[in-house]
Amino acid sequence: MTEAALAAPAAVVGRSLWGDAWARLKANRAAMVSLCYLVLMAVVCIAGPWFVRHDYTTIYSDYVRTPPSLSAYPKADMVEGALTDVLKRMRVDLKEWKLEDGLATVTVTATKPVDERYLRYVDRSDTFDNAKVETKSPDGLEMTFSAAVKQQYFLFGTDNVGRDLLSRTLMAGRISLAIGLLAGVVAVMIGVLYGSTAGFIGGKVDEVMMRIVDVLYSLPFIFFVIMLVVFFGRNFVLMFLAVGAVLWLDMARIVRGQALSIRRQEYVQAAEALGVGARGILLRHVIPNLLGPVVIYMTLLVPQVIILESFLSFLGLGVQEPMTSWGVLISTGARNIGSANWMLLFPAFFLVSTLFALNFVGDGLRDALDPKDR
Amino acid sequence: MLLYVFRRLLTAIPTLFVIVTLAFFLIRVAPGGPFNQERGLSPEIRANLEAEFGLNDPLWVQYLHYLRNLTHGDFGPSYNLPDFTVGELFAKGLPISIQIGASALVLALLLGSLLGTVAALNQNRGGDYAVIALATAGSTIPTFVIAPIIQLVFGLSWKLLPIGGWGDGAFVNKIGPVLTLALPQIAIVARLMRGSMIESLRSHHIRTARALGLSDWSIVVKHALRGAVLPIVSFTGPAAAALLTGSIIVETIFAIPGVGRYFVDAALNRDYTLVMGTVVVIAIFTIVFNLIVDIMYAVVDPRVRYD
Numbered sequence: 001m002t003e004a005a006l007a008a009p010a011a012v013v014g015r016s017l018w019g020d021a022w023a024r025l026k027a028n029r030a031a032m033v034s035l036c037y038l039v040l041m042a043v044v045c046i047a048g049p050w051f052v053r054h055d056y057t058t059i060y061s062d063y064v065r066t067p068p069s070l071s072a073y074p075k076a077d078m079v080e081g082a083l084t085d086v087l088k089r090m091r092v093d094l095k096e097w098k099l100e101d102g103l104a105t106v107t108v109t110a111t112k113p114v115d116e117r118y119l120r121y122v123d124r125s126d127t128f129d130n131a132k133v134e135t136k137s138p139d140g141l142e143m144t145f146s147a148a149v150k151q152q153y154f155l156f157g158t159d160n161v162g163r164d165l166l167s168r169t170l171m172a173g174r175i176s177l178a179i180g181l182l183a184g185v186v187a188v189m190i191g192v193l194y195g196s197t198a199g200f201i202g203g204k205v206d207e208v209m210m211r212i213v214d215v216l217y218s219l220p221f222i223f224f225v226i227m228l229v230v231f232f233g234r235n236f237v238l239m240f241l242a243v244g245a246v247l248w249l250d251m252a253r254i255v256r257g258q259a260l261s262i263r264r265q266e267y268v269q270a271a272e273a274l275g276v277g278a279r280g281i282l283l284r285h286v287i288p289n290l291l292g293p294v295v296i297y298m299t300l301l302v303p304q305v306i307i308l309e310s311f312l313s314f315l316g317l318g319v320q321e322p323m324t325s326w327g328v329l330i331s332t333g334a335r336n337i338g339s340a341n342w343m344l345l346f347p348a349f350f351l352v353s354t355l356f357a358l359n360f361v362g363d364g365l366r367d368a369l370d371p372k373d374r
Numbered sequence: 375m376l377l378y379v380f381r382r383l384l385t386a387i388p389t390l391f392v393i394v395t396l397a398f399f400l401i402r403v404a405p406g407g408p409f410n411q412e413r414g415l416s417p418e419i420r421a422n423l424e425a426e427f428g429l430n431d432p433l434w435v436q437y438l439h440y441l442r443n444l445t446h447g448d449f450g451p452s453y454n455l456p457d458f459t460v461g462e463l464f465a466k467g468l469p470i471s472i473q474i475g476a477s478a479l480v481l482a483l484l485l486g487s488l489l490g491t492v493a494a495l496n497q498n499r500g501g502d503y504a505v506i507a508l509a510t511a512g513s514t515i516p517t518f519v520i521a522p523i524i525q526l527v528f529g530l531s532w533k534l535l536p537i538g539g540w541g542d543g544a545f546v547n548k549i550g551p552v553l554t555l556a557l558p559q560i561a562i563v564a565r566l567m568r569g570s571m572i573e574s575l576r577s578h579h580i581r582t583a584r585a586l587g588l589s590d591w592s593i594v595v596k597h598a599l600r601g602a603v604l605p606i607v608s609f610t611g612p613a614a615a616a617l618l619t620g621s622i623i624v625e626t627i628f629a630i631p632g633v634g635r636y637f638v639d640a641a642l643n644r645d646y647t648l649v650m651g652t653v654v655v656i657a658i659f660t661i662v663f664n665l666i667v668d669i670m671y672a673v674v675d676p677r678v679r680y681d
Contacts, residue, residue, distance in 0.1 A: 226641040230404040307516050314518045334522035341526055348519045355514045
C-alpha cells in the first residue's frame with residue numbers, strides 16, 4: 001500500500017496489496033477450486049429450490065422414506081400398495097386392475113352402490129391423478145374407473161415423513177450459509193470495533209477492556225450459548241445475532257494486538273512526523289493493514305458458526321421445523337440411519353464439503369494476505 | 375515446587391468463586407424456573423415445591439446458602455431428577471465419562487504424535503500429505519457426522535460393533551464413542567506434532583547429534599521428541615478437561631449414561647443445582663489440568679523452573 005503510494009510518480013503502475021494478494025490466491029489451486037465450489041454451492045442452494053418440483057414442506061404420505069433414485073416414482077411394484085390404500089379409504093373391494101402407459105384402469109365392487117364422489121380419494125393420493133369413471137354397472141355395485149399415475153422424481157429420496165430430501169437439503173443450505181454469514185459479520189463487526197478501540201486508546205482503558213474479554217473467555221462456551229437459547233427462546237435470527245455476539249472475543253484479541261503493533265510501526269511514525277492527522281493515519285495505514293487478518297479470521301469464523309448452528313440444531317435448540325438446516329437434517333438422519341441412511345449421507349456430504357471448501361479458502365487467504373507467514 | 379503447587383491451588387479459589395457467582399446469577403436471571411414447565415402442576419403444589427427447595431427466599435440468601443453447602447461438598451438436590459442429589463448423579467455418570475474421555479485422550483496423544491512424527495520425517499512426501507489430509511478431514515468433519523457414520527458402517531453394515539448403549543462398560547461398547555471423540559483430537563495432535571517436530575529437527579543440537587553419527591532412531595526419540603512435545607503438553611490441559619467431563623454429542627448418539635448431557639438438559643429445565651454442579655465440575659477439571667500441564671512443563675523442559 002505504502003510502496004504503491006511512494007512509487008506514484010513513476011510510470012510503472014504499482015500493485016496494490018489486494019492486487020498482490022489476489023494474484024497469490026489465484027496461484028493456489030486448492031483455494032481456487034474451493035472458492036468455485038463455494039460459489040456453486042451458494043448458487044445451487046439459493047436458486048435450486050425454485051427449480052426442484054417439490055416444496056420443502058410438502059408431505060407425500062405415499063412416499064415415506066423413499067430411497068433416492070434417478071428414475072421416476074412410483075416404481076411398478078409400488079402402484080398396487082398405493083391403490084390398496086386408496087380403495088380402503090373408498091370402502092370398496094378391488095376386482096381387477098391393469099396398468100398401461102401410465103394409466104391405471106381399475107374395477108371395484110362394493111356391497112352398497114359406489115358413490116362417484118369417492119373418486120376424490122384417488123385424486124388426493126400422491127400416486128394417482130385425473131380419476132374418471134369409465135363404466136358403472138346398472139345396480140351401482142360395480143364400477144370401473146381410470147386414473148393417471150403421477151410421475152415424481154425424488155433424486156435424494158424422501159425423509160421420515162415423506163418430504164423431498166433434495167429441496168430440503170437445498171433449503172437447509174440456504175439457512176446454514178445465511179446463518180454462517182450473518183453471525184460471522186456480527187462477530188467481526190463487534191470484534192473489530194472493540195479490539196481497535198482498546199488498541200488505539202491503550203493504557204488503562206485497554207487493560208480493563210481486555211480483562212472483560214478474559215472473564216468472558218473463562219466461562220464454558222456452551223454454557224453461554226445455552227443461556228442465549230434460554231433468553232431468546234427459539235427465535236433463530238435473534239439467536240444467531242447473539243451467537244455472533246459471543247464469537248467476537250477472538251476477533252477482538254486479534255484486532256487489538258494488530259492495532260497496537262501497527263501504531264508502533266515506522267511508517268505510522270513517519271506519517272505522524274509529516275503531519276498526517278489521526279483520521280488520515282487510521283484510513284490510510286491502520287485499517288488497510290487490519291483488513292488482512294480480519295478477512296482471514298472471517299473465513300475461519302464462518303465454518304465455526306455453521307458447525308455451531310448444526311450442533312445447536314442437532315440438540316434441538318436451533319432452527320425449528322418445518323424450517324430446516326443441515327444440522328437439523330443430519331440430526332434426523334442420525335436417528336433414521338437404520339431404515340434410511342440417505343437421510344444422513346446427503347446432508348452430511350453437503351455440510352462437510354462446504355466446511356472443507358471454506359477451510360481451504362481460509363488457508364489460501366492466509367497465505368495470500370499474510371506475506372510474513374510464508 | 376510444592377510451594378508453587380500450593381500457591382496455584384490457592385489462586386484457584388478466587389477464580390472458582392468468580393465462575394460460580396457469575397454462573398449462579400446468570401442462570402437465575404433466565405426466565406422460567408424448575409417447576410414451571412411441568413403441565414398440570416397446580417399453583418399450590420408448585421408453591422409448596424418451591425418453598426421446599428428454598429426458591430422463595432431472596433436471591434442473595436439462596437446464593438449464600440448454595441456457597442455454604444458447596445464448601446461442604448454438597449451440590450444440593452437435583453430439581454428435575456428428584457430421586458438423586460447432584461453429587462450422586464456425578465458419582466454415577468462421571469466415571470463413565472472419564473473412562474471414555476481418558477481413553478480417547480490417550481489414543482489421540484499416542485496416535486497423533488506418531489502420525490505427526492511420521493509426517494515430519496517425510497516432509498513434503500507421500501506420507502506427509504496423507505497425514506495432512508487426514509488431519510484436515512479430522513478437524514473439519516464435525517463429531518455429529520462422524521458418530522452416526524461410525525454407527526452406520528461398523529454397527530449396521532459390518533455388524534462389528536454395537537450401535538450404542540453402555541453395556542455395563544463392555545469393551546466393544548466403548549470403541550465407537552472413543553473413536554468418535556478421539557478422531558478430531560488425533561488431527562489436532564498430529565498437526566501440532568508435525569509442526570514442532572519439523573522445527574525441532576532443524577535445531578542445532580539435532581545437527582550436532584547427526585554430525586556425531588547417532589542413529590536416526592535415537593535422534594528422533596531421544597533428542598528431537600523432547601523439544602517437540604511441548605506444544606502437545608500445553609494442548610493436553612484444556613483438551614483433557616473438555617474430554618473427561620463428557621461430550622453431549624457422543625453420549626447422546628451412542629446412548630452413554632455419562633455426564634455430558636446434564637449441562638444442556640439442566641439448563642433447559644432450569645435445574646439450577648445441576649447446572650451449577652456441571653459448571654463447578656468443568657471449572658475444577660480445567661484448573662487442575664492446567665496446573666498439571668504447568669508442572670509437566672518443568673518435567674519436560676528443565677529450563678522452566680517454578681520457585
